[in-house]
Amino acid sequence: MALSFERADNIDAFGASVSTSSTASLTDSVREYRLLHGRTYSQKTEYWAPNDNKQTEALDFNHFWQLDYFGGRLTMAPIGDSPHHVLDVGTGTGIWAIDFADTYPSAEVIGVDISPIQPSWIPPNVKFQIDDFELDWTFRENFFDFVHIRNLEAAVADWPKLYSQAFTHTKPGGYIEVKQIDIKTRSQTIELTDDHIFSRWYKNISEATEKIGKSVKNVDDHGLAKGVKDAGFVVEEEKVYRIPIGGWSKDATLKELGALNLEFNDQSLEGFGLYLLKEVLGWEYVEVMVFVSEMRQALRDPKNQAYYNLHLVYGRKPEETQVTPAA
Template sequence: LVHNLYLRTFDDQLGTAPPNEPNSKVGRVLDVGTGSGIWAIDFGDEHPEADVVGIDLSASQPSFTPPNVRFEIDDIEEPWTFSQPFDYIHSQMMKGSIRDWQTYLKQCFDNLSPGGYLELNDVDGFPTSDDGTLTDDCNLMKAFRLCFEALAALGSPFEEFSRFEGIMSEIGFEDVHIRRFKWPTNSWPKDQRHKELGIWNHENLAPHLEGLLMAPLTRALDWTREEVSLLAMEARKDLADRSIHAYFNIWSIHGRKPLKIEES
């Protein structure tokens, strides 16, 4: 569902960086946190000239893949040991999984070929609304506040994603671009594009809300499973309420490693 949400958000392209433009050619590609592997497989199908590597902590990818796609089990927070650099690194929905973003982004930079691209796609932690219909005291906001409080206590704070634009520039990326999109919480929007995105987003989030909350709240805040289940049930009501015009900000940031790196 998340893959389809991004496809619809990006007008049926697999990303916003130049390697996704029609007729673009790319060599080595790294998909970080590949999950089911669907992005890597689709990119490999679209780019038969590319060598696509998907990495994740666990093996949950299909055994049948295009000949130019392979998967590896690896921890991206450990030092990277790839034998060759990449022309394009794709990193999607990694917030909450990375403890040290400065180090992570520097490792991405160091493992790119000169002229190579890094693309980050992720969601802001808190939903918001433009008309005040989403209030701070509603259960949906309470659920996310507690979740991020717990994640911070567990050592994985949910970072403000838009700030990575500045960090990428500091590390040395050039031509850094940031774009914002919206994923509504349900079908409340009037325009068809965002209504459809809201339907997909609700179908993706609602069934998994309890699972999203369970581990952080029980481990860090000493909640019981029953308390988490009750909060998730109340938060799902807000998520489905079409009178609450809420949405999540979705950010896409990409930047290029310079062709020449000045020696310090």
């Protein structure tokens, strides 16, 4: 495993899902949100992230820094120049799916998410489906050329099932790619003690995600490559990248990337912590906001030289075995 601090036809819907190429036609029930201290959340109580404008802006910043880091490449898997059927699991704002559809006009791209936060104006080769990807999939088997999974931290209860379903619905020779952030914030300059805000943030967020059955420790505890391999894929690449948080790097490119990543963290910290700390761990609202503020200030401090690890794995589904008839 490499560790780097350098640049580096009719489609069936999920069961009982709302499928649309424009979110304008979604039913009112799908748009019913919960309100928590001024932030809106999906009605699905097991999911902790807000779905309001502040959070969607943060998600787009997350896309921008990753696109920048990987040199404008939307995928590292060798999918060729003309993929046909592509699935984006947990599409969020749909920005990756839209960019992919623009880049690969041959592709029919489906983005699935639990919240209808995608734009109405989209390329004709994109469809967004509002559904829970943890339910049983009803796509045709052996169908997708490429399944894309990115940033599902604390969003999955059963990773083996998710990988297994991806394998079932990927065609032989097709690819899966998974990118996940290990949210344990690290420092290049100081040894982190248990009482450091980076350590306390990870400890409490980890505890909360374990309580809801969607641990953020899946990257370390299980390993993305192991999960992909156990599902049946042949792992072709596994890498870990150190991603700077903030513009502290002397390298001009990493400095710009770190600034984008800091903006992502700055905007998403409250959304990441509010539900988990208050509703799951029982903190007071004021306690949460003070904790978020402390973490935000520590990330902004260039003396800490904060970073986290981004894990990347992609694998290929083996071609179907030819069975030789008995003599």
